[in-house]
């Protein structure tokens with residue numbers, strides 16, 4: 163009877179998950195590490211779980227939501243930057259041609275992102291992002307971005323925390339951007355958010371001490387950067403990791419090559435009806451090497467179409 | 479009656495603190511932010527307290543304990559480095575002349591620290607530090623370094639946590655060094671430790687994925703670096719900060735220029751009998767500008783001799 167109780171709890175909490183190997187593998191793992199006396203028991207302080215954000219906890223199509231924020235921000239700032247009217251990527255962007263603006267690739271994207279994410283204090287940036295979330299709508303669903311959250315993953319976060327896990331985000335996105343909504347939306351406080359960052363400078367502004375955001379990259383939390391950033395922030399190897407792309411591969415490798423029990427999971431975007439279907443060929447959230455590694459290593463791969471009976475909370 | 483109860487709790491928990499303005503200012507602040515309905519009430523998730531480590535939570539004389547670790551480590555590594563016999567700072571060090579070895583100043587110290595803190599994986603480093611703590615003894619007291627902890631500060635950490643605070647370390651010392659003992663000694667888990675760091679690289683070693691520690695500084699968590707590191711790790715401005723030197727000044731300024739209630743405290747080393755007495759002229763833990771700032775800003779200054787009835791737990 164004792165052995166059945168936690169399983170039933172898992173089934174109840176994970177209501178948006180269909181029965182199947184994906185759900186079962188999660189419940190099996192959580193029960194084995196949290197049951198006192200189990201051979202795989204892990205003490206609570208070591209129950210560290212890390213989640214990628216874009217494409218793992220919320221959507222990332224038709225492009226990263228933070229990039230959509232940056233595009234909106236550039237438009238809002240344009241009146242103060244007359245030079246942008248003749249300089250790409252800004253000129254194309256202001257003419258409404260996003261595709262041409264981003265044709266410059268990573269360099270163009272970085273220029274847009276830097277323009278949107280520096281030149282203000284951390285407090286000012288938080289307010290700008292908060293205001294954007296309050297009004298911006300997703301171009302396909304018309305919903306606020308903070309509703310473009312995968313309901314099954316919210317349930318998974320709750321289920322892990324109910325079983326003594328501390329949940330962290332390790333995002334390729336900007337750390338200060340994600341922190342604005344992570345506590346309210348995911349129940350993850352800012353100190354448990356890891357992400358890419360720009361440099362900051364502590365200085366006097368008027369009669370106030372502020373942290374100014376500089377137009378300089380500090381750290382890119384992607385690929386081999388993820389284990390490094392996880393070690394810097396947490397100082398302990400996670401025992402569970404959740405991602406959706408090749409950018410998460412090293413995070414999963416690091417987690418699942420640990421000496422004790424561990425669990426790695428990829429969210430595979432297979433549902434072109436309710437969400438988007440993409441993997442090996444996609445420029446956003448490419449999942450190619452990761453799919454092969456998951457097969458080789460026996461990691462769980464979630465088939466969104468098959469394994470989730472609901473994708474977003476706003477669905478019936 | 480209700481108003482007296484928490485004060486009594488504070489008095490009981492802070493048993494090693496003598497009655498006086500320092501202790502009263504702590505209790506006053508903690509009660510005002512944690513009492514529901516109080517004008518200064520602060521919600522639990524925002525009750526962030528940051529502590530410097532060297533000279534604030536544990537001793538730092540006759541030199542930083544981490545430097546003593548590095549010196550021991552260099553001696554242990556010497557057989558593998560015959561070139562050190564003729565190269566300073568190593569040559570002087572190996573002849574037992576620490577003073578001559580460190581005469582080269584910051585550069586010499588950095589060379590010794592890098593030799594001791596890189597060239598191994600994070601897991602290997604943790605074990606090296608753990609083994610050192612198990613055998614090394616403080617040169618004056620003969621006690622293990624993990625007993626060179628200020629008992630009144632341990633009580634203060636407990637008191638804050640009992641009142642909903644999340645306690646962080648923000649140390650100028652090495653983040654991975656402090657993490658080895660912070661959970662056991664202070665009750666502060668590794669993810670709540672901020673410190674100086676070296677760069678790391680995620681790579682394959684044999685058939686294992688490891689994080690290798692490189693001989694390259696990543697971040698110095700001192701002076702204006704402290705508010706930056708606090709923002710990176712916590713993403714929220716602390717409401718209480720505790721330090722002992724000019725290296726903490728910017729951390730205290732950042733904390734105590736926040737818009738809501740806040741509390742800043744300096745530990746002033748005034749007890750040459752039970753500990754050490756030093757401030758404005760000291761090369762270790764210099765407290766000069768900080769003393770002036772504390773007087774100007776009305777921060778609490780702890781007079782160790784007067785305000786603490788016990789310094790170390792091993793005292794009667």
Ligand SMILES: [Ca+2]
Pocket residue numbers: 214215216217218405406407409447
């Ligand atoms: Ca992703």
Ligand SMILES: [Ca+2]
Pocket residue numbers: 530531532533534721722723725763
């Ligand atoms: Ca100090």
